[in-house]
Amino acid sequence: MKFITKYIKEVWLAIKSLFVGMRRTGYYFTHHKEIITQEYPDNKDSLILPKRFKGEVVMPHNENNEHRCTGCQACEIACPNGSLKVVTEFNLLENGRKKKAIDKLVYHLELCTMCNLCVEACPSDAIIMDQTFEHSVFDRNELIKVLNKPGSKIMDGVE
């Protein structure tokens, strides 16, 4: 007797769980406002990207052409496949001491996997992930980018 009640219960639970699934897809079938597809080339102006979408690494500069990078190379160490190369230089300060700064921060977009580890490793929030994603070019060399703008220097107060 116990076997039969268990059997019927199993059949009942199976049918119930199938109906739960069918209710969900039936809901999506009748509610087209839930559709998440974006017709990309048509809606270039009104494209809404998710907040955590990662396109490429950029270094934001303020209006005085200043960035926050100290040249600590934490990003270079954090990068799993060597997409970032920090080229440092030493500036002579007026009190006679030398100060480390970046000459160039070279970013290899063709190697980058957008893992976000460099951004998390950066102690001074100098680099962020941008949301641009149209990266195709005709020459591979165009993918090797220098992140700091020419003539830029470090922001005051960032150590």
Added chain:
Amino acid sequence: MWSFSNIADSIHNGLSQTFNPTVTVILEMVIAGLAVIGLFAMLGLVLVIMERKVSAWMQIRLGPNRVGPKGMLQSFADTLKLLVKEGLTPNGADKFLFNLAPFIAMIVAMLLMAPIAFAKDFQLWDLNIGVLYVSAISSIMVISILMAGWASNNKYSLMGAMRSGAQIVSYELSAGLSILSIVILTGSLKVSTIIQSQADGWWIFKGHIPAIIAFIIFIIAVTAETNRAPFDLAEAESELTAGFHTEYSGMKFALFFLAEYVNVFIVCAIGTILFLGGWMPFHIGHWEGFNHVMDYIPSSIWFFGKTFFLIFIIMWFRWTFPRLRIDQLLNLEWKYLLPISMINVLVITAMAILKWHF
């Protein structure tokens, strides 16, 4: 009033006035064959776009929306692509069987069209064992699948074909038993008699809960028999690339593709005839006004409406449920569907003898 049977009658009269009886029969056969092929083409085009739109909306996507108004001509473009593609035969394949298999699949689908009543008095062949004929012929489908899988000389194809064989052998049983339950209630295997017996109400309403159970088991079994998800082990894309039609391309692939959709249409038509009253309009007891309004809708619209409703349900299954493993598939049949449908047939027999149904 306009109807399919009027058109058929006028064609028959017109032909028999000009030709002698033998030529008339031959010409009518040719016309019927062309009509069936035309219906196949229409079904292929309509069901493919329907499947793609239904799947897209169920998966919160848009689906095809570029070719024609709202993407409705997408299946024409797909057909054109398949027509101009090269039909390749692999070197290691058994060339004769490999090329024969898709045609067997199509021929089976064409044979199954014969006993289906599309509208009032509109049927190719009203033979007295119509339902038995359908369940016998539909099993031949597996031969084409086994042939394709064996002749391809490909491990994926062979595996898919063998799975399909195991699947059809087991699910034929419960499909047969649920068909049998309606045959018991009607007392006839003839399609037209089965439909006539539902003039005062469809079997799914007249047969109480046992008929509903038989209907559910029928739908599950035919989903398995047509090799559609959640029972698409024969062509499981993620494990067997495309199963038995891995090596097929171009028009030969298209024939298998078309045969799948035509089979879905046929099993849904059989389900409509057995459980939902075929072309019978929907009547409620003694509501004369309501019944007259329902009678005014042409019988062909009733038939195709119900059939497409069942097709939609089978598509709904496909895009909701995950695929079963082979042991789960056989467990479901032998441990659940078969015992339940056997008890159900007993209950229905008792019901038919004691006249408990309406």
